[in-house]
Amino acid sequence: MSPPPLIVNAPMYGYADGQLAAAVSAAGGYGFIAGGYNFTTNSPQLDKLQHELDTARSILQITSPDDPLPIGVGCLTVQADGIIQNVLPILLKARVTGIWLSFPQHGTDHGPIITAVQELRQANAWDVSVYVQVGTVNAAREALEVGADVLVVQGSDAGGHQWAQGASIIALLPEVGDMVREVGKSAEIRLLAAGGIVDARGVVAAIALGADGVVMGTRFIATVECSAPDTAKQQILSAVDGGSATVKSRKHDVFQSTDFWPIRYDGRAIIGPCYKEYAGGIADEEVIRRHNEAKENGEAERTIIWAGAGIGSIRKIVSVAELLQTIYAESKLAVTRLNDAFGI
Ligand SMILES: Cc1cc2nc3c(=O)[nH]c(=O)nc-3n(C[C@H](O)[C@H](O)[C@H](O)COP(=O)(O)O)c2cc1C
Structure with missing residues (x-):
């Protein structure tokens, strides 16, 4: 081998x-x-x-x-x-x-x-x-x-x-x-x-x-x-302080309706509008609705961008x-x- x-x-x-x-x-x-x-x-x-x-x-x-x-x-x-x-x-x-x-x-x-x-x-x-x-x-x-x-x-x-x-x-x-x-x-x-x-x-x-x-x-x-x-690439380039710009959570999968993962896994993604609204107290159902609506309208800003805590050092x-x-x-x-x- x-x-x-x-x-x-x-x-x-x-x-x-x-x-x-x-x-x-x-x-x-x-x-x-x-x-x-x-x-x-x-x-x-x-x-x-x-x-x-x-x-x-x-x-x-x-x-x-x-x-x-x-x-x-x-x-x-x-x-x-x-x-x-x-x-x-x-x-x-x-x-x-x-x-x-x-x-x-x-x-x-x-x-x-x-x-x-x-x-x-x-x-x-x-x-x-x-x-x-x-x-x-x-x-x-x-x-x-x-x-x-x-x-x-x-x-x-x-x-x-x-x-x-x-x-x-x-x-x-x-x-x-x-x-x-x-x-x-x-x-x-x-x-x-x-x-x-x-x-x-x-x-x-x-x-x-x-x-x-x-x-x-x-x-x-x-x-x-x-x-x-390009929107995903640009979000990665513009992120600073990777540990603050991303979060490890099961909620990302909830928002994008892929919540079929066993409980022992979660995922790290850039903190975007969905996560901010959830953290601000908005119910999951409403965050999911907004996510799906944006997706249907072809709007990218609610797409979950999976990314690691190293993004703060990616410049180019x-x-x-x-x-x-x-x-x-x-x-x-x-x-x-x-x-x-x-x-x-
Ligand atoms: C956008 C994205 C998608 C990923 N998809 C998979 C996948 O399909 N299968 C898998 O085993 N790991 C997947 N991972 C995790 C990687 O295998 C790897 O552990 C991770 O990228 C390493 O951390 P880093 O992104 O900080 O380099 C994914 C990671 C990212 C960022």
């Missing part, structure tokens, strides 16, 4: 398509396409996934269908029905090299999916790694038990869905690293850090905490290649290549600063 590169884009539903994933892999990172959350037979998300895989293959100019596609696909497992039957055949045929699972209903739900991947891997000489996103030490332990190859350790600064009760990566990552060592798996398991990382300072800090690499979501929204609407829309080059260059400066600080 190939080790994951240093910088990975999160499979952000609605934003991480074939174009973004291909750009990240082409620039020396590792790109993920968001595969969706409804994998039942005839779900339009399956056709969309196939389309995005074809797009990525074409951008990366991989002409032989037998050659691996150096990108991964993320599946939200909150509704896992159909992943084994409908998604895995698509991923095997596309020869993706990564499968990302996150947010199961129950701790062990990933077991049968990972077993199926392992069987296909063996039977088809398929070079694919299973990434599992976890937000607690317990979830990390469960992911190891069911056969994850890579743990994406998601801290509470992350944008989008996450564990309702969890720590930021500064506390979570070392504790997960210790647990992985204690169960004797540190040689075989890779750790990626996610949550609030937007630049070289975060990357170097994550490596210092014990990560092998990082996953960035929000930072990749503000790139040329990301298909997010750049190409994916420029972002990665800048991070690599500035990481070296950050390391020099560390060496100086410790007199090394």
